[in-house]
Amino acid sequence: MNTRPLHESYRFGPYRVDQRTRLLWKGSAPVPLTPKASELLLLLVQHGEEGITKTELMEHLWPDTVVLENNLTVTMSALRKLALGSSATDPFF
Numbered sequence: 001m002n003t004r005p006l007h008e009s010y011r012f013g014p015y016r017v018d019q020r021t022r023l024l025w026k027g028s029a030p031v032p033l034t035p036k037a038s039e040l041l042l043l044l045v046q047h048g049e050e051g052i053t054k055t056e057l058m059e060h061l062w063p064d065t066v067v068l069e070n071n072l073t074v075t076m077s078a079l080r081k082l083a084l085g086s087s088a089t090d091p092f093f
Contacts, residue, residue: 010045015084017041024083036061037079040072 009018016025022038024031033041043052043060057072080086 010042012045017045019046031083033083034075034078036071036075037083040075041079041083 008020009016014026015031017023017038018025019042022035022042024033024038024041039061040057043057054069054072058067058069061075062071
């Protein structure tokens with residue numbers, strides 16, 4: 001059981017992700033995300049340095065659904081490129 005206190009938002013670099021609304025902000029501008037990319041980002045920031053496994057991500061993002069691992073790869077890639085401006089080979093976050 002996760003006993004960490006819930007944060008209203010998480011900040012990293014120029015970004016802020018609001019836990020309640022699931023919105024990502026860069027400064028005062030909202031960053032458009034798909035619902036899955038938003039959920040993925042929230043899971044990643046909630047688990048911080050302790051990390052989260054690929055299996056746990058798949059279970060959280062697609063519960064009770066059989067999907068290919070490629071779905072996670074595509075969602076992660078879109079989050080990196082479109083929202084955070086980085087890549088797998090040159091990650092910033």
